[in-house]
């Protein structure tokens with residue numbers, strides 16, 4: 768089993784392929800954490816925002832929140848991407864806000880998809896969005912993101928992680944979680 772300090776060839780650190788959706792409201796750090804995971808693990812990465820139809824981007828840029836109807840075709844494109852990745856079997860990471868349970872159900876339909884939910888306090892989000900430059904999402908949409916968000920339930924395949932720590936710390940916690948799970952499996956296989 769590899770450790771964070773000794774990346775094995777292929778870059779997977781002995782971690783089996785997983786199909787991850789890094790989720791949360793705008794500004795939680797989805798892109799930052801998802802790209803970090805994909806880079807460290809050598810897995811494929813897709814920015815969910817890049818799959819939005821232009822009409823959705825235009826709508827958000829003009830300060831209007833998306834509706835369920837707006838999000839439906841976008842979520843289907845996200846599902847298509849995940850589906851292709853599962854078939855390829857390589858290990859993959861997608862960013863997607865996945866704000867509601869029904870959206871998460873659409874994303875993981877018939878697929879072994881897991882979610883990583885990054886938790887960040889409202890004040891931190893406000894600060895991050897105010898500072899961020901060159902992104903279409905205005906900080907004024909944060910209240911609607913937060914009011915639309917439905918906390919994932921215990922019956923959903925989700926890993927919660929605190930996103931207040933620096934990105935390297937968040938990433939190391941996630942990698943440690945994956946390694947712990949691999950170790951548990953090996954232990955279980957050895958005793959059964």
Ligand SMILES: Nc1ncnc2c1ncn2[C@@H]1O[C@H](COP(=O)(O)OP(=O)(O)OP(=O)(O)O)[C@@H](O)[C@H]1O
Pocket residue numbers: 791792793794795796797798799800816862895896898899904930931932933934937
């Ligand atoms: N753990 C962190 N600590 C401090 N700053 C962070 C952290 N994660 C991300 N940031 C910063 O916060 C801002 C938002 O991060 P990022 O773009 O990754 O979030 P996002 O969830 O993908 O946002 P969006 O959904 O709006 O695209 C960026 O300026 C990023 O550099």
Ligand SMILES: O=C(O)[C@H](O)[C@@H](O)[C@H](O)[C@H](O)CO
Pocket residue numbers: 792793794816833838863864865866904912
């Ligand atoms: O479901 C939504 O409302 C959207 O996906 C937003 O969350 C943005 O795409 C993203 O956060 C970019 O800032």
